[in-house]
Amino acid sequence: MPRYTKTAMLLHWLVALLIIATFFLGLSMVAIHGFSPTKLKYFSWHKWMGVTVFALAVLRVLWRVTHKPPAKLASIPDWQHMIAEGMHYLLYFLIFAVPLSGxxxxxxxxxxxxxxxxxxxxxxxxxxxxxxxxLQNVHYILTMTMAAAVVAHALAALKHHFIDRDVTLKRMLPL
Structure with missing residues (x-):
């Protein structure tokens, strides 16, 4: 089974976990009323995580440009490949746009x-x-778009794994 490189997997999962953590930290910090040391600390952490996501995204794109991903699975219809490619472009755009807007x-x-x-x-x-x-509104809209795209991406991977029973998800798992 052709798989992604270990570096591609590491960057994928690091960025994914950081995006999820940053999203939930963002929700937590804006839910705190008023101005407090805790809110200030959460805002700082949120920004640090955003800068880290951006830096890892740069590394991820550089890796992707210099390392060919595994071939498309022949068992998956072309229309699904087109949707997956479009989703990947959207996710890459958002991985840069959300931190920049913030x-x-x-x-x-x-x-x-x-x-x-x-x-x-x-x-x-x-x-x-x-x-x-x-810019606050732009950041919010991009963030919510990213949340929806991440959920759709994860659901598609799970659909391939549990319903289609193909190796789409396994190619990105470091097992």
Whole structure:
């Protein structure tokens, strides 16, 4: 069975777990009313995770460009391959767009991003109170789109594994 490389698997699962954790941390932090040390800590962690997702996404794309993925399974109809390819393009776009939109939103709010509390990331823009709510909304919409795409991607993998009983999921599992 042709499989993805160990590096591709590692990057896939690291990014997936970080996206899920970042999503739920984001939901938790915005549910905290008012301004508190806990909320501030969660916002910092959320930003750090977003920067990490972005960096891993860059590595993932570089790996994908330089390492050919396994061949398509002949047992899967062409229309499903086309949908899967479209979903992968959407996910790659969102893996970059969500952290970038959060980054721009943070700077529009006038708050620096200090990665791991150690390194201040470059300021991409000055504080902009008019743009802040627009970027907040963009970040929210992209995030919810990503959540839906991740769920659809996971459900498709499970469908292939449990219903179609093909090796689609196994090719990305490090077993």
């Amino acid at each position: 980054y721009f939103y943070t700077y529009a709010a006038g708050v620096p991003v200090v990665y791991l509390g150690l390194w201040q990331m470059p300021a991409v823009m000055a504080a902009n109170p008019e743009l802040k709510p627009v």
